[in-house]
Amino acid sequence: xxxxxxxRLAVLASGxxxxxxxxxxxxxxxxxxxxVVVLMTDQADCGAVREAHGRGIAVEVIDAPTHRAxxxxxxELDAVARxxxxxxDTVLLAxxxxxxxxxxxxxxxxxxxNLHPSLLPAFPGLDAIARAHRHGxxxxxxxxxxxxxxxxxxxxxxxxAVTIGDDDALDAVEARVHAAEHAxxxxxxxxxxxxxxxxxxxxxxxxxxxxx
Amino acid sequence: xxxxxxxRLAVLASGxxxxxxxxxxxxxxxxxxxxVVVLMTDQADCGAVREAHGRGIAVEVIDAPTHRAxxxxxxELDAVARxxxxxxDTVLLAxxxxxxxxxxxxxxxxxxxNLHPSLLPAFPGLDAIARAHRHGxxxxxxxxxxxxxxxxxxxxxxxxAVTIGDDDALDAVEARVHAAEHAxxxxxxxxxxxxxxxxxxxxxxxxxxxxx
Numbered sequence: 001x002x003x004x005x006x007x008r009l010a011v012l013a014s015g016x017x018x019x020x021x022x023x024x025x026x027x028x029x030x031x032x033x034x035x036v037v038v039l040m041t042d043q044a045d046c047g048a049v050r051e052a053h054g055r056g057i058a059v060e061v062i063d064a065p066t067h068r069a070x071x072x073x074x075x076e077l078d079a080v081a082r083x084x085x086x087x088x089d090t091v092l093l094a095x096x097x098x099x100x101x102x103x104x105x106x107x108x109x110x111x112x113x114n115l116h117p118s119l120l121p122a123f124p125g126l127d128a129i130a131r132a133h134r135h136g137x138x139x140x141x142x143x144x145x146x147x148x149x150x151x152x153x154x155x156x157x158x159x160x161a162v163t164i165g166d167d168d169a170l171d172a173v174e175a176r177v178h179a180a181e182h183a184x185x186x187x188x189x190x191x192x193x194x195x196x197x198x199x200x201x202x203x204x205x206x207x208x209x210x211x212x
Numbered sequence: 213x214x215x216x217x218x219x220r221l222a223v224l225a226s227g228x229x230x231x232x233x234x235x236x237x238x239x240x241x242x243x244x245x246x247x248v249v250v251l252m253t254d255q256a257d258c259g260a261v262r263e264a265h266g267r268g269i270a271v272e273v274i275d276a277p278t279h280r281a282x283x284x285x286x287x288e289l290d291a292v293a294r295x296x297x298x299x300x301d302t303v304l305l306a307x308x309x310x311x312x313x314x315x316x317x318x319x320x321x322x323x324x325x326n327l328h329p330s331l332l333p334a335f336p337g338l339d340a341i342a343r344a345h346r347h348g349x350x351x352x353x354x355x356x357x358x359x360x361x362x363x364x365x366x367x368x369x370x371x372x373a374v375t376i377g378d379d380d381a382l383d384a385v386e387a388r389v390h391a392a393e394h395a396x397x398x399x400x401x402x403x404x405x406x407x408x409x410x411x412x413x414x415x416x417x418x419x420x421x422x423x424x
Contacts, residue, residue, distance in 0.1 A: 119351050122334040136415035138371040139331050141351055159350040161373035166418040203348035206378040 007034030007193050010088040012096035013041055017048025018178060019094035019115060019185055024055055026186035033193035038086045040079060042071065042098055058086065064098070071098045080107040092189060093147065102149050112147040113192065115185045117177050119143060119159055124152035129177050133170045139163055140173065142181045144188040146204075155204045157197075158188040219246030219405050222300040224308035225253055229260025230390060231306035231327060231397055236267055238398035245405035250298045252291060254283065254310055270298065276310070283310045292319040304401060305359065314361050324359040325404065327397045329389050331355060331371055336364035341389050345382045351375055352385065354393045356400040358416075367416045369409075370400040 009027070011020045020039060026032040039052035040060045052059045060082045064075035071079065080103075083091065093100075093114040105112055118128040120143040123135075132140040141161040148154035160180045164173055196207040221239070223232045232251060238244040251264035252272045264271045272294045276287035283291065292315075295303065305312075305326040317324055330340040332355040335347075344352040353373040360366035372392045376385055408419040 119331060119334065119349070121347060121349075122331065134413060134415065135333060136368045136413070137331070137333075138368060139351075139353055139373045141373075156348045156350060161351045161353075161375070163373070201346060201348070203346065 007090055008037045008086065008088050009034045009090050009092055009189070010038045010040055010083050010086065011036055011048075011092045011094050013039065013046065013048035013094045014043045014097040015046055015048065015095040017046065017051040017095075019181055020048045021051050022182035022186055023092060023094065023189065024051070024057060026190070028055075031190060032186055033190040034090065038083070038088065040083065042075075042096070048095075060086075069099050070101065071104075073101075073103060076101060076104045080104060083107075090189075090193070092185075094185065099151060100147065105147060105149065110146060113157065113189065114145055114147045114152070114154070115181055116143045116145065116152050117181065119161065120145065120152055120156065129174050130170055133164065133168075133173050137164060140177065142177055142184055144185055155199050155202050157192060157204055158184055160184045219302055220249045220298065220300050221246045221302050221304055221401070222250045222252055222295050222298065223248055223260075223304045223306050225251060225258065225260035225306045226255045226309040227258055227260065227307040229258065229263040229307075231393055232260045233263050234394035234398055235304060235306065235401065236263070236269060238402070240267075243402060244398055245402040246302065250295070250300065252295065254287075254308075260307075272298075281311050282313065283316075285313075285315060288313060288316045292316060295319075302401075302405070304397075306397065311363060312359065317359060317361065322358060325369065325401065326357055326359045326364070326366070327393055328355045328357065328364050329393065331373065332357065332364055332368065341386050342382055345376065345380075345385050349376060352389060354389055354396055356397055358411075367411050367414050369404060369416055370396055372396045 011023055013020045024036045027036045038058040038060055039048055041048055042062050042064050044061045049059050062075050062079050064071045091108050091112040118132055119141040123132050139161050141159055144158045145156045146154040162176045162180050198205045223235055225232045236248045239248045250270045250272055251260055254274050254276050256273045261271050274287050274291050276283045303320050303324045330344055331353040335344050351373050353371055355371045356369045358366040374388045374392050410417045
């Protein structure tokens with residue numbers, strides 16, 4: 001018998017990289033169900049790049065037009081080609097600020113995950129925590145979902161609730177949502193890589209209990 | 213010194229009346245901050261009517277066209293007139309299946325509350341629990357909000373989260389959301405009646421800690 005092949009994961013990020021760090025640290029202690037082999041970014045000088053360098057993780061910078069929501073066809077094809085050189089089989093979006101088209105998604109069918117800082121379907125899109133706070137919700141949270149071509153759509157793999165208290169300023173809520181993300185994303189990636197599931201309609205059904 | 217006037221509450225319901233019962237029982241044990249003095253309904257033979265009769269609470273049946281989302285002008289004016297005969301100052305919607313227009317709402321400005329079985333702004337409108345379940349969310353819940361003319365809009369007074377587990381069928385989720393409602397609605401009514409709050413934008417800020 002051979003042991004199952006170790007999953008090779010790419011993290012795509014554009015910002016500080018705190019979720020990249022949470023994923024990389026979980027992988028380093030064997031808790032992710034795979035290895036983070038490359039950090040890909042559209043922002044050559046973002047925090048995530050520095051975190052990857054500090055951890056000896058490969059970095060790929062995609063050259064894409066700035067100030068656009070999408071990468072564009074050429075950059076997406078380049079991104080897929082570079083992920084293939086790293087033999088990546090699963091793509092984890094973690095604060096990646098570009099919308100991916102089917103050109104990219106069809107290269108990794110059912111293997112692209114995203115983390116969004118709200119309880120989807122509430123507050124899709126940009127600036128979700130601030131919009132939830134302004135809306136006056138008392139419960140928000142974060143969502144890990146499979147990526148489809150719609151924005152922040154796709155079957156939901158996991159969610160975690162965060163309560164907003166009477167006097168919570170935006171920065172307090174942001175800190176709590178980010179803490180929930182840093183716990184939820186690694187454990188959901190591990191489940192995705194290690195537990196069987198079925199998608200019924202758009203509902204994800206995990207077919208074996210955790211740890212089974 | 214005189215003690216503050218006891219609030220006189222109307223509950224509007226169209227169904228089984230489980231939230232009406234939760235409110236009436238909280239009032240009976242002095243935990244609601246007011247008295248439930250009348251049950252108003254558009255369904256003369258609904259469970260809520262039987263529950264009101266069993267508790268000696270007055271019942272008012274509004275004669276309104278069936279199979280319409282709205283009561284219509286004549287029935288709304290009649291409803292307001294009847295609530296006035298009961299000297300009602302606050303209106304609690306609890307599974308009332310009609311949309312109220314400004315004609316009604318302006319008779320009780322800022323004094324109409326609604327309970328909705330989702331974490332608004334997700335899943336407004338009918339059939340919210342089933343729609344959340346079908347959508348595959350892993351966190352849903354319930355919301356108590358002030359009623360404005362939009363459907364399930366208005367500033368949010370309180371929310372409570374309910375987790376959906378791997379194998380939860382719809383009826384299990386419904387039971388858990390209803391249990392959350394039965395706790396959340398009475399305690400939120402008590403807060404509304406006894407604690408000062410301000411509305412900033414559409415965000416409710418409670419100005420004194422609970423019990424202060």
